[in-house]
Amino acid sequence: MTPAETPMQRERATTIYERSRRGRRAAVLPGAEVPEPPLEELIPAELLRAEPPGLPEVAEPEIVRHYNRLSRRNFDLDSGLYPLGSCTMKHNPRLNERVAALPGHARLHPAQEPRRAQGALELMWLLQRSLAEICGLPHVSLQPSAGSHGELAGLLLTRAFHADRGEERTKVLAPDTSHGTNPASVTMAGYEAVKVATDERGGVEMDDLRARIDEDPDRVACLMLTNPNTLGLFDENIAEIAATIHEAGGTLYYDGANLNAVMGHSRPGDMGFDIVHVNLHKSFSQPHGGGGPGAGPIAVSERIEPFLPRPQVVRRDGGDGGEPFFDLDLERPKSIGRLRGFQGNFGVFVRAYAYILSLGADGLAEASETAVLNANYLKARLAEGRAGERLPVAFERHCMHEFVLSGRPMKRELGLATLDLAKRLLDFGFHPPTVYFPLLVEEALMVEPTETETKESLDAFAAAIEAILAEAEDDPEVARRAPYTTPVRRLDEVKATRRPVVRQTLEG
Amino acid sequence: MLAAIGAESVAELFEQVPVPLRLGRPLALPGGMGEAEVLERMAALAARNADADEQVCFLGAGMYDHHVPAIVDAIVQRSEFLTPYTPYQPEISQGGLQVMFEFQTAISELTGLPVSNAGLYEGPSSVASAGYLAMAATGRRRFVVSRGLHPHSRETLATYAVGYGAELVEVGLRDGETDGGALAAAVDGETAAVFLQSPNFLGAVERVEALGAAAKEHGALLVVATDPMTLGVLKPPGEQGADIALGEGQPLGNRLDFGGPSFGFFCATEKQIRRMPGRIAGETEDVDGRRGFVLALQTREQHIRREKATHNICTAQALNALAAMVHLAWLGRAGYRELGELLVRRTAYARERLAAVEGVEPLHEAPVAREFAVRLAAPVGRVLERCAERGIAAGYPLGREYPEHEDGLLVAITERRTRAQVDALAEALGAAVAAEGGDFAPDGATKSPVGEGVGR
Numbered sequence A: 001m002t003p004a005e006t007p008m009q010r011e012r013a014t015t016i017y018e019r020s021r022r023g024r025r026a027a028v029l030p031g032a033e034v035p036e037p038p039l040e041e042l043i044p045a046e047l048l049r050a051e052p053p054g055l056p057e058v059a060e061p062e063i064v065r066h067y068n069r070l071s072r073r074n075f076d077l078d079s080g081l082y083p084l085g086s087c088t089m090k091h092n093p094r095l096n097e098r099v100a101a102l103p104g105h106a107r108l109h110p111a112q113e114p115r116r117a118q119g120a121l122e123l124m125w126l127l128q129r130s131l132a133e134i135c136g137l138p139h140v141s142l143q144p145s146a147g148s149h150g151e152l153a154g155l156l157l158t159r160a161f162h163a164d165r166g167e168e169r170t171k172v173l174a175p176d177t178s179h180g181t182n183p184a185s186v187t188m189a190g191y192e193a194v195k196v197a198t199d200e201r202g203g204v205e206m207d208d209l210r211a212r213i214d215e216d217p218d219r220v221a222c223l224m225l226t227n228p229n230t231l232g233l234f235d236e237n238i239a240e241i242a243a244t245i246h247e248a249g250g251t252l253y254y255d256g257a258n259l260n261a262v263m264g265h266s267r268p269g270d271m272g273f274d275i276v277h278v279n280l281h282k283s284f285s286q287p288h289g290g291g292g293p294g295a296g297p298i299a300v301s302e303r304i305e306p307f308l309p310r311p312q313v314v315r316r317d318g319g320d321g322g323e324p325f326f327d328l329d330l331e332r333p334k335s336i337g338r339l340r341g342f343q344g345n346f347g348v349f350v351r352a353y354a355y356i357l358s359l360g361a362d363g364l365a366e367a368s369e370t371a372v373l374n375a376n377y378l379k380a381r382l383a384e385g386r387a388g389e390r391l392p393v394a395f396e397r398h399c400m401h402e403f404v405l406s407g408r409p410m411k412r413e414l415g416l417a418t419l420d421l422a423k424r425l426l427d428f429g430f431h432p433p434t435v436y437f438p439l440l441v442e443e444a445l446m447v448e449p450t451e452t453e454t455k456e457s458l459d460a461f462a463a464a465i466e467a468i469l470a471e472a473e474d475d476p477e478v479a480r481r482a483p484y485t486t487p488v489r490r491l492d493e494v495k496a497t498r499r500p501v502v503r504q505t506l507e508g
Numbered sequence B: 001m002l003a004a005i006g007a008e009s010v011a012e013l014f015e016q017v018p019v020p021l022r023l024g025r026p027l028a029l030p031g032g033m034g035e036a037e038v039l040e041r042m043a044a045l046a047a048r049n050a051d052a053d054e055q056v057c058f059l060g061a062g063m064y065d066h067h068v069p070a071i072v073d074a075i076v077q078r079s080e081f082l083t084p085y086t087p088y089q090p091e092i093s094q095g096g097l098q099v100m101f102e103f104q105t106a107i108s109e110l111t112g113l114p115v116s117n118a119g120l121y122e123g124p125s126s127v128a129s130a131g132y133l134a135m136a137a138t139g140r141r142r143f144v145v146s147r148g149l150h151p152h153s154r155e156t157l158a159t160y161a162v163g164y165g166a167e168l169v170e171v172g173l174r175d176g177e178t179d180g181g182a183l184a185a186a187v188d189g190e191t192a193a194v195f196l197q198s199p200n201f202l203g204a205v206e207r208v209e210a211l212g213a214a215a216k217e218h219g220a221l222l223v224v225a226t227d228p229m230t231l232g233v234l235k236p237p238g239e240q241g242a243d244i245a246l247g248e249g250q251p252l253g254n255r256l257d258f259g260g261p262s263f264g265f266f267c268a269t270e271k272q273i274r275r276m277p278g279r280i281a282g283e284t285e286d287v288d289g290r291r292g293f294v295l296a297l298q299t300r301e302q303h304i305r306r307e308k309a310t311h312n313i314c315t316a317q318a319l320n321a322l323a324a325m326v327h328l329a330w331l332g333r334a335g336y337r338e339l340g341e342l343l344v345r346r347t348a349y350a351r352e353r354l355a356a357v358e359g360v361e362p363l364h365e366a367p368v369a370r371e372f373a374v375r376l377a378a379p380v381g382r383v384l385e386r387c388a389e390r391g392i393a394a395g396y397p398l399g400r401e402y403p404e405h406e407d408g409l410l411v412a413i414t415e416r417r418t419r420a421q422v423d424a425l426a427e428a429l430g431a432a433v434a435a436e437g438g439d440f441a442p443d444g445a446t447k448s449p450v451g452e453g454v455g456r
Helices: A060-071 A094-100 A118-135 A145-165 A181-188 A208-213 A238-247 A348-382 A385-391 A408-414 A418-427 A455-474 A493-498 B010-016 B035-044 B070-076 B094-112 B121-139 B151-164 B180-186 B208-218 B269-273 B301-307 B318-355 B380-389 B419-435
Strands: A139-141 A171-175 A192-196 A220-225 A251-256 A275-278 A299-301 A312-316 A325-329 A403-406 A442-446 B143-148 B167-173 B191-198 B221-226 B242-249 B264-268 B282-287 B291-295 B360-362 B371-376 B408-412
Touching: A060 B094, A060 B318, A094 A348, A094 B035, A118 A275, A118 A312, A118 A325, A118 A348, A118 B035, A145 A181, A145 A275, A145 A299, A145 B151, A171 A181, A171 A208, A171 A493, A181 A192, A181 A442, A181 B151, A192 A208, A192 A442, A208 A220, A208 A238, A208 B269, A220 A238, A238 A251, A238 A493, A325 B094, A348 A385, A348 A403, A348 A442, A348 A455, A348 B035, A385 A455, A408 A418, A408 A455, A418 A442, A418 A455, A442 B094, A442 B419, A493 B282, A493 B291, B070 B318, B094 B264, B094 B291, B094 B318, B121 B151, B121 B191, B121 B221, B121 B242, B121 B264, B121 B269, B143 B151, B143 B180, B151 B167, B151 B191, B167 B180, B180 B208, B191 B208, B208 B221, B264 B269, B291 B360, B318 B371, B318 B408, B318 B419, B360 B408, B360 B419, B380 B408, B380 B419
Parallel strands: A171 A192, A171 A220, A220 A251, A251 A275, B143 B167, B143 B191, B191 B221, B221 B242
Antiparallel strands: A139 A299, A275 A299, A312 A325, A403 A442, B242 B264, B282 B291, B360 B371, B371 B408
């Protein structure tokens, strides 16, 4: 039986192209003001386009309606709890949008000469100093555009570091719980990815780590870790891990996706990490934008610094009692080079720095405390009742900012897969947790509530899980066919991959 | 909450952090501030930048001072677009997924290639990503790169190539255009890809089809970087034999933002669809037969394939791609072409106007679309400083990245640069070159008179 359609479901998806009617338009352009010879007189005819590209023809009111309508077909953080593990969906302060839009930031050309962009360079320098302090490492490059870009940077830095010592190393280790970007970055940087096992406490299995290193000690370039890891657990052996990889001559890389757990409490540099990336779109409140933009600055130790990407923002001595000034340092002979155009995602730096100013030292530490408190509270709530029985926590100890549940009993006893639970949560107005990750945990649900949720919203989430499990005891089919109330129901993803339709076919 | 957890204090929760690794002191950062204070602090920093409202901006080099329509700001600031994560739950992400699908359609139309992704970080790293694809597609490890490719793109490609193990061979320019003979000589059976840019960094519209013949002959991919604002009038890369067309997306709906965030666009032939980097939305149906959109071909991506993924990219630039889509819809089919024509004509005017100035001459005679290069008879840095004092950011000095053009200046035109501003630039350049004692003619012809100050 097909349930009755909601109004949103009745309103079938219509693209901007399908709203197009020949001759309609929105833009009013300035007049040429200059002579208007035929284009062929300016550019050879064979280099000109015969027909304009197929763009929609729509008046402004209809464009606005169209995208507003589309926006309502999204769920977003401002609408409700979004406990995606390892994604840190915390509140995005609107103040940051306002400061990023100041013309001095938003309308500054990236090639403006440094002397006329002192405010921007100083802001970048201040952010570099702030991130260095938070990470406990002396040097920062803001250049990488996102976390995975930071990972690639870190691996290229590792390669340059070893090459400089006349070494060629080929393998990069990462735990079986690592984010997918880790091994993907390893391959892209030209290394071989090697998995390290997880122990019964949820940390790195020390014996396996040593075994992997001993297989080929001269070839191990780096160990990539997330700490707290993707199970939300702080690896208690981190000092020993660091010593082990350093003894083998490798670097230790910190995937900063989970930095939100430890700001102002513990610093990757103090743990022994050489290279850290920071997701400004996670811990530092840059809005996720439906998949970016973000930024993935890297903090590094002294021995990695010579290889940092070009250009680097520096403060130079004014000389003769002159004011110090800020500059772009391009003269970096050992640098790995550029990772992208210009200076990085500056608009993201503005928001992140405004966030750091707003919270300050105490506020950042408190944010991490509350994130950890909220995660442990929600974990405790979900250990009660049906959830405790059907969705046990994968590793029973205090967690940091997130925790992982296993839906294995739920699947075995109720015939309800983690995916079904996730889809049913949509009908209850919640974004589901990250599902089927980490791969180590069967039917995993990875829950990160963040510090900006109230106790009431956590209680409501726990209640929804309880209600879904109760409903499933009665009739598991309800969740198996969920969702019912979303703009569309379960979608055929296999079809979209087997016979991909990735653009619209336009008429004539 | 602590009672429910069964903990005495929040500190107890942090006991899993070994004592020596606890910071044990506050971070050495200032205390927190209220909104008004933060705003004041940030505004004071912003005030120390000469932005494009303060100086008439002839700077380009990949990022341009175009008008961003007001509806772009209004739409991208909606919470429903601003605050969600990547659309991993498609049932509640139809808005974002459909935007990607529309964007892919529009970008595919611009470039003339059938497959577009939903965007990458920005232009230069998209070039590097094309190199990675070309290596996978051909099994070869050699790139032939035109010197007309943006210096940032060439350098980024070189950075990435050290990692994935490829070598670069550069081909020089002749009279502003890629040297066709040298290119043909450089391409061989080991070449994975040929990289061109059109218009190239010096503004010249390249003869892509003719240059690309060498790539076709040897089975290398032809990768063409392009400026999306020129594709209303210029023949698209897809009609000139490109296998991959990509570029910096900032001119479409994105602010200058001192260089980011913007986005990179990336299109390819059908043949490469399963090797594409980045997210791709695809059309499908739900269980009741309703039309819907999902992330297609996720088996290419890192969260599924891990070390076997075609790229490591995860968070990219979705919101910036939305801004581009709204801008393109606002321009529409006719407006987009008209804007392209406007740029070509104003650029032709500006090039001619500047060439008439004593001490300024064209750096090359190749056709241009929206940016052109001139030579100055006085030190470029000093001339730029004099223009800046008159409120004009006169252009991008070529000397840093092209030592052979130490006297070169790259001048960019947008629809915001009026005829009056171009005339003012001509006057300012003439006055500055004269004041710096510059003159191409050995007998010292009459120098331009010093013009009046330039209004905004």
